[in-house]
Amino acid sequence: TSALEDLAHVRTIVETIQQTGVSCSLDDFGTGYSSLTYLKQLPVDEVKIDQSFVRGMLDDNGDLAVVEGVITLCKVFDRRVVAEGVETLEHGALLHRLGCRIMQGWAIAKAMPGSDIPAFVRNFATPRLWQDWGKTNWNLSHFPVLVANQDLDSWLDRVAGRLDKLSDDPTENYLQSRLG
Numbered sequence: 019t020s021a022l023e024d025l026a027h028v029r030t031i032v033e034t035i036q037q038t039g040v041s042c043s044l045d046d047f048g049t050g051y052s053s054l055t056y057l058k059q060l061p062v063d064e065v066k067i068d069q070s071f072v073r074g075m076l077d078d079n080g081d082l083a084v085v086e087g088v089i090t091l092c093k094v095f096d097r098r099v100v101a102e103g104v105e106t107l108e109h110g111a112l113l114h115r116l117g118c119r120i121m122q123g124w125a126i127a128k129a130m131p132g133s134d135i136p137a138f139v140r141n142f143a144t145p146r147l148w149q150d151w152g153k154t155n156w157n158l159s160h161f162p163v164l165v166a167n168q169d170l171d172s173w174l175d176r177v178a179g180r181l182d183k184l185s186d187d188p189t190e191n192y193l194q195s196r197l198g
Contacts (some may be wrong), residue, residue, distance in 0.1 A: 025059050032060055043100070048084055057095055065092050069103025069123070076108055089116050111151040 032042050041063040044056055049068045057065065067088045074081035085101070092099035101113045104123030113121055125145075127138060 064098035066100045072101045072103040107147045
């Protein structure tokens with residue numbers, strides 16, 4: 019916080035770091051001390067959208083507007099954009115549709131030891147949902163219906179799986195799905 023009070027000094031530090039080949043990020047953008055002034059005046063390589071907005075964007079139009087706005091600002095200022103807190107495939111699908119291609123969160127991978135990363139990268143495949151929704155021409159206003167359809171399909175698959183096992187376990191409570 020105190021370091022950002024002198025933007026000229028911080029700019030010099032960022033430029034010095036970049037000269038060594040290290041990229042710099044503006045983290046938690048949209049909260050606290052992250053502001054448009056920093057985006058404009060600091061020559062950072064990327065901006066990380068705070069996870070609180072990403073996590074809420076499926077259910078809160080205000081969070082969705084912030085995420086969409088930050089992605090657009092990053093395009094205008096020629097910065098990479100990273101979405102933090104991508105917890106579900108639906109989050110990733112919407113972010114992909116909005117133009118964010120770099121994401122981090124449990125929808126991509128759980129935390130892992132550094133030694134496991136090379137194998138993870140070699141074996142990673144873009145989730146089918148992202149591929150399917152990426153090919154479909156849909157309007158953002160249709161997103162709630164797409165998510166509801168995905169929820170219904172997933173719920174029906176779980177119910178069918180339980181019925182196939184012929185167990186005495188009760189089926190999942192319908193109130194636990196977004197459709198409930």
